[in-house]
Amino acid sequence: MRAGEIVGMTRLKTHRFPVDVRWLDGKLTLASVPGKEPLEVATPPEFQGGIEGVWSPEDLFVGAVATCFTVTLVSAARRRNVPVRTLVVRSFGDVTRRPDGRFGFVAVELMVELETDAGHEGEVQGALLDAEESCLVAVSLDTPVPVPAHVTAAAAAAAAAEVPQRSAGSRSSSRSRTTTSAPSRRMVSEPPWRSTATTSRKPAECPAATPVASVSKAAA
Numbered sequence: 001m002r003a004g005e006i007v008g009m010t011r012l013k014t015h016r017f018p019v020d021v022r023w024l025d026g027k028l029t030l031a032s033v034p035g036k037e038p039l040e041v042a043t044p045p046e047f048q049g050g051i052e053g054v055w056s057p058e059d060l061f062v063g064a065v066a067t068c069f070t071v072t073l074v075s076a077a078r079r080r081n082v083p084v085r086t087l088v089v090r091s092f093g094d095v096t097r098r099p100d101g102r103f104g105f106v107a108v109e110l111m112v113e114l115e116t117d118a119g120h121e122g123e124v125q126g127a128l129l130d131a132e133e134s135c136l137v138a139v140s141l142d143t144p145v146p147v148p149a150h151v152t153a154a155a156a157a158a159a160a161a162e163v164p165q166r167s168a169g170s171r172s173s174s175r176s177r178t179t180t181s182a183p184s185r186r187m188v189s190e191p192p193w194r195s196t197a198t199t200s201r202k203p204a205e206c207p208a209a210t211p212v213a214s215v216s217k218a219a220a
Contacts, residue, residue, distance in 0.1 A: 027051060058093060058105075065108045065145060066091035068137035073112070076130035082123045085115040085154055105143045112149040124151045 022030045027043035028051060043049055044056035070089045077084050090111040098104050116124055128149050132138070138145045 028054065058095065061105065062091050062093035062108055064137045065093075065135070065141070066110055069110055069131055069135045069145075069147070072135045073114075073127060073131040076127040076134070077116075077124065079130075080123045080127050082120050082127055083117045085117070086113075087115075088113045107144045107146065108138075108141075110145060110147045112147060113152075114149065115152045115154060118153040118155065121151055121153055125149075 018034065020032050021041070022032070024030055024040075027049040029041050030038050031041050032038040040054050041060065042051040042054040042056060044058055045052050050056070066089050070087065073089075074084060074087065090113070092109045092111075093105055094107045094109075095103070095105055098106055112128065114124060128147065132145075132147055135145075
């Protein structure tokens with residue numbers, strides 16, 4: 001299907017993202033995008049001829065998944081009117097021999113730490129599922145992307161009033177948290193790439209991760 005082709009009453013858009021790469025020396029290259037600062041990219045030190053202290057293709061691969069998921073999650077939370085106080089996504093890419101005999105990525109794991117307001121924990125889980133299903137980079141891969149999540153809710157004013165006052169000027173110290181755990185609707189013991197929603201694009205032979213989501217709720 002070509003760019004601009006009309007299906008029904010909807011005109012489909014095609015976006016193209018150009019990246020030029022120039023070889024500098026050894027295993028070092030320079031990647032450039034029009035209007036942006038160039039970025040040196042090299043073979044990682046884990047491999048022969050690799051260079052310390054320089055972004056690698058592997059870093060960019062994992063980073064692309066993590067950053068895409070992060071901004072997609074923020075958009076999903078906004079659509080659900082979920083306050084996002086803090087959000088950190090830690091990512092890990094596993095490279096080894098694949099079931100097809102080739103050496104490559106077998107999984108990219110995202111560990112989400114998100115803080116919201118009390119009472120919005122359930123909607124956060126919905127936003128997480130929305131982001132899993134619509135993250136452009138992740139859905140373009142045949143590599144599993146499990147997403148364990150840890151959600152915390154900021155203490156309500158009433159709960160804060162029960163905490164002994166430490167100092168008149170210390171507003172941040174008046175937060176209180178207790179912890180409870182509840183599994184996500186999808187992030188349970190069965191790997192997500194074996195669910196009916198993703199079986200068609202996830203290799204069942206890949207090793208199962210242990211994605212377990214927990215929700216921490218502030219003291220009420």
